[in-house]
Amino acid sequence: MTESPVHPALWPAPRASEAVDATVTVPGSKSVTNRGLVLAALAAEPGWLRRPLRSRDTLLMAEALRATGVGIEEGVGPDGSGEAWRIIPAGLHGPATVDVGNAGTVMRFLPPVAALADGPIRFDGDPRSYERPLGAVIEALRTLGARIDDDGRGALPLTVHGVGALDGGPVSIDASSSSQFVSALLLSAPRFNQGVEVRHTGATLPSLPHILMTVDMLRAVGAQVDSPESGGEPNVWRVAPSAMLGRDLTVEPDLSNAQPFLAAALITGGRVTIPDWPEHTTQPGDALREIFTAMGGSYELNELGLTFTGTGTVRGIDVDLSDVGELTPGIAAVAALADSESVLRGVAHLRLHETDRLAALTKEINGLGGDVTETEDGLRIRPRRLHGGIFHTYEDHRMATAGAIIGLAVKDVQIENVGTTAKTLPDFPRMWTGMLGA
The missing domain is CATH 3.65.10.10 (Enolpyruvate transferase domain)
Incomplete structure (x- = not known):
């Protein structure tokens, strides 16, 4: 020393x-934990998340979902095998305020969830979060039918005015800044009325493995996903509307x-x-x-x-x-x-x-x-x-x-x-x- x-x-x-x-x-993996929380919150039945990561980013995600009505009980799994969270889906609702901290997954994955809620959800966070790219997600959600008030900033803070559903459909997005832009739209897509077709228009797409993770986890909860790596059109992801299953996921x-x-x-x-x-x-x-x-x-x-x-x-x-x-x-x-x-x-x-x-x-x-x-x-x-x-x-x-x-x-x-x-x-x-x- x-x-x-x-x-x-x-x-x-x-x-x-x-x-x-x-x-x-x-x-446990932050990326898997936070994706697992979102998917379980949108499922049609309760699910388990075993060995979740307890860190600032994941606790911010859990608290944000709780604020919109989702039940998240922390304890041990049903077989006593270690820490596990029981996620109990509920009717998403506002008004609520979400603190994203400086977590990219929270600030990008949850506005689409908020668009499915009944009532306004305000998003705010650390000063650095105001500078991080979010405009492409905001514009994509507007294309899909969401009403978002960001005072023209294309960044935090913002309010999503949910009406309990989102039309969905085709949307183009430049995800050159972050693969999370694509994952954000895909994770909630089974709950959109028309599902979603996300077309990436940028010259590059960083962190592709994180999109593959999103697709794999969607399929694990019963979603139908057409993606480039499974023979689909390059840079295009299609998710059909469907109910998502509650799962028992080990992180x-x-x-x-x-x-x-x-x-x-x-x-x-x-x-x-x-x-x-x-x-x-x-x-x-x-x-x-x-x-x-x-x-x-x-x-x-x-x-x-x-x-x-x-x-x-x-x-x-x-x-x-x-x-x-x-x-x-x-x-x-x-x-x-x-x-x-x-x-x-x-x-x-x-x-x-x-x-x-x-x-x-x-x-x-x-x-x-x-x-x-x-x-x-x-x-x-x-x-x-x-x-x-x-x-x-x-x-x-x-x-x-x-x-x-x-x-x-x-x-x-x-x-x-x-x-x-x-x-x-x-x-x-x-x-x-x-x-x-x-």
Whole structure:
């Protein structure tokens, strides 16, 4: 641990004194938890969500649904097998106010749900949420028959004036800024009178695995979805109107949140096991197996989970991360410790995430002595000897974990507001020091 004086807002990132050797149980997937909550809330019968993630983003989603009349009971599953939420659908209604925090899934997935409610639902959130792209979802919902008051901003805050139903039908949307625009319309579509036909008109579509996740989860609750990967028209998704079934869903571990722990094995030449890593999944974090192998490690996937092993040598990488952009901060942190140059491509949309992640990574890594430059669609990272300093997080959970990764190999790195990791990974500091045996 660093010996530097500690400011109350700063967390001394532990430096690894030896190769890590740990098993780290990662909480459930935020993406699966929040999609599961929406689908269960719109179902025709109650359902169970087992092993849900309890984090700021998922609790905001649960509270928002409760505010519109959905019953969500937290406890243990019917067989006593661990934490589970019982979701009891009800007639959605306002008036209600939804706090989205800075959660993209809440601010984008719930306006279509609100359009199905009877009464006004107001959406508000953190100051940064006002700057995040939402206009395409607002205009798409208006095309589908919704009445939304946003004072012409195309952003939060806004009010959806629901009348208990939505016509639905065909709509075009440019989802180049976020795949969540497409998922937002698909998740509620079975409840639209005409279902929906969503046509993506943009030149690029980031984070495609998240749309595949949405489609798979819709089909699991009985929805009929025609999609490009199943032989449908490119960039077009069609969902037929139907009732959705209440299901008993077990949430997978959040594979993206496993990233810093796998990075620790890679950087220290150690070994980390993540239990319950699924053999098949639509989670973008599954790509870490191949990306970190290309950067110098190796993995074994078996019934115990995923075990990742590093050699202590970290290689640079030239990689297109357009489908897995959320992994960029952690990969950039590892690349800053590599023995050769890295180029991270296809992630221009990260300028519109919790913060401008490309600018933030450039500033913070360079502030520790690094050599990072922004490109049109990503980052170029040249290895340099790093030194200690303050790593600012911009209230972005993945910036905080990126700083912790660098701190494993660099003395006296201090993370500003490490508590922002509670957005998706509660108790990260304890998990991190526990991995290191502290």
